[in-house]
């Protein structure tokens with residue numbers, strides 16, 4: 001932060017300050033999260049659940065990055081040290097969080113088009129705005145009000161934090177409660193780097209490996225390159241339109257200081273952890289929406305009754321159960337249901353676990369145990385990773401990766417970075433993948449892939 005300028009502008013970081021950091025918070029009136037993202041501060045992050053928690057952050061109080069296989073543990077160790085030194089004053093809902101994500105592959109390097117996106121990168125923002133529905137009526141009556149919108153700032157000491165809080169409270173009070181979500185910039189051209197013929201060969205190679213017994217399932221993905229017609233993409237407005245179309249999905253935006261902006265509206269929760277309670281889900285198997293409710297149901301019936309879809313889905317359920325078992329006192333697999341979205345329908349199975357009694361648990365440990373689930377990777381995991389590396393002709397970067405937040409206690413929540421796009425200038429790269437199992441047909445898989453481009457593509461048009 002440039003304190004020499006005598007205000008709380010978001011330049012620089014506190015990394016070199018020897019004193020312990022302090023965070024202060026206050027309640028805010030309604031403010032548009034898109035408008036908060038417009039204020040001068042990068043990196044910028046936004047993350048929201050379908051059921052009521054919304055976070056937006058600007059600037060860096062501290063950044064944790066790491067590479068390689070140990071990246072989960074390294075980020076956690078750095079964050080533990082930092083949070084141990086950070087004094088927070090305010091309601092739990094307003095607590096500072098480390099927000100960010102990881103790349104799909106351990107060995108990821110932040111090269112183009114993923115410049116600025118490290119293999120693991122989390123930021124505790126200088127300025128965080130939290131909107132939450134957490135807390136119940138009883139808690140509110142007891143004075144422990146948690147529902148609302150909160151401003152949290154992190155400063156290098158108590159005086160700086162108090163000054164910055166005042167500065168940002170006044171500045172955000174000037175912002176509108178609503179920001180127009182507008183329309184898409186328009187699409188000048190789309191390019192498919194993977195042709196239909198190339199896709200068919202890729203799927204056939206995967207099928208040969210499955211037949212040989214080396215592989216049970218692999219998720220193969222494609223990109224769609226979109227050249228925008230109009231002005232630069234307003235990502236915050238795009239996310240707001242996605243919220244309206246896909247209200248039961250997550251939303252995220254990660255805008256690095258250098259490089260592009262990765263954003264999306266994924267339907268899939270990787271994990272949420274609160275104390276010893278863990279919630280996750282298997283989401284795999286897709287059919288389109290029908291033109292009528294009857295057609296919707298027919299498509300679902302076909303999916304539910306299909307051996308191929310059930311195998312594809314069952315492998316994900318079993319892998320998640322196995323991943324959680326060694327960390328949990330109990331794991332409960334719920335009833336399979338249908339997740340119906342505006343353009344696509346999925347098989348979904350909720351999974352819950354109670355962790356073994358150990359206060360030292362951290363959501364990153366669960367993330368590491370689960371990522372990548374066979375909903376985005378495959379089985380056996382190593383053979384699937386190899387196959388993805390050999391067959392796919394683009395860099396997955398942060399696509400299909402854990403994106404979310406964690407706090408000082410190690411609680412947190414992560415979505416899977418699906419239904420997503422990477423914006424660099426006038427170009428948006430969209431990502432979409434599909435599970436390939438023994439009975440997969442390359443043409444059907446091609447059609448399913450197109451469906452998963454639609455959520456973001458429709459909002460660019």
Ligand SMILES: C=C(O[C@H]1C=CC=C(C(=O)O)[C@@H]1O)C(=O)O
Nearest residue numbers: 284285286375418432433434435
């Ligand atoms: C890999 C993606 O979706 C996953 C999640 C739901 C359904 C999937 C499927 O039907 O293959 C995929 O496992 C994607 O959207 O890019």
